[in-house]
Amino acid sequence: MNLSKCVLNVPTKALSRLCLLIPLLVVHNAGAEALEIELHILDAPPLTFVNDPRGYGIVGDVAVAAMTKAGYTVKIHVLPWARAQKHVSEEHDHLITPLSRIPTREDRFTWIASIMPMERAFFSLERRVNSFAQAKETYRKIGVGLGSAQEDILRTEGFSDEQIYPLAIGDNPAQLLLMGRIDAWFNGVPESRYIWPKVSKRKLLMSTVGSSADLYLACSKQCTPEMVEHLREAVEALRADGTVKRVHDLYLPH
Structure with missing residues (x-):
């Protein structure tokens, strides 16, 4: 064929x-x-x-x-x-x-x-964290894709609804991070590293890997x-x- x-x-x-x-x-x-x-x-x-x-x-x-x-x-x-x-x-x-x-x-x-x-981590412009517990204490709003594994993982880890900021299709988490609308972005490492240089030259801080699936x-x-x-x-x-x-x-x- x-x-x-x-x-x-x-x-x-x-x-x-x-x-x-x-x-x-x-x-x-x-x-x-x-x-x-x-x-x-x-x-x-x-x-x-x-x-x-x-x-x-x-x-x-x-x-x-x-x-x-x-x-x-x-x-x-x-x-x-x-x-x-x-x-x-x-x-x-x-x-x-x-x-x-x-x-x-x-x-x-x-x-x-x-x-x-797929490894996942927290990305931020201000503060790097080393654990889910530290992220809970550090970040007020964490951007995640709506319906994504990242959203499920944060909910399973006990993050509050107020901390989880679901991003619909069309939202740009990198831009929201730059504008200060979110404090951190919990996402796949390859995707975040691919997207960020196309958006900004500012240094993006990455946490230790929080999960892998x-x-x-x-x-x-x-x-x-x-x-x-x-x-x-x-x-x-x-x-x-x-x-x-x-x-x-x-x-x-x-």
Whole structure:
């Protein structure tokens, strides 16, 4: 099966990148018409991009490549992140990435394969902290993505509603930090380090890593076992042949 036939719903700009990254894709059921599967992502550079000429980001490109390798047609969906998680969890055979595997989500999804680890920390302009306990005492308002693992983690750690400042899509946490609207930003380390230099030359203080949870390609709670198996095998094959590392280094060369 030709790659261009496997991913008809993936824009040409992203398709060209995938063609370069994976010159030869061996797919299942090569003689059958590819089944179209919905993949839900969000704009979380460099993990996932919604509209970028380079492609879908580290996790997004790997997910699309795995779906293609497993013989599925990719249909990208973008919803507010909390709504996307609810929708995928309640549907059948819908995919979502990047999704952190944390206890509050464990029973809501079928966890297919880890794509990369994700460390999280507090970022601030004024005071660096070394623990969740110190952060509770230090920061009045902490920015987190609405419906994100970061929000769940802070609530699990006992931060108050007054301290947690959920950021909807369109809010720019780096700008809010610069304006003093939030005292700190609790977020993934790669994403924060990627975003900050594009916003300011001021020194960004990072805490010690507060938590770490792998980012997964996940499926609805009710997910066809064969699809789970094929996608899991595809992700591991992409890791084994070096594709995952090449994609990572393309977006984060240092």
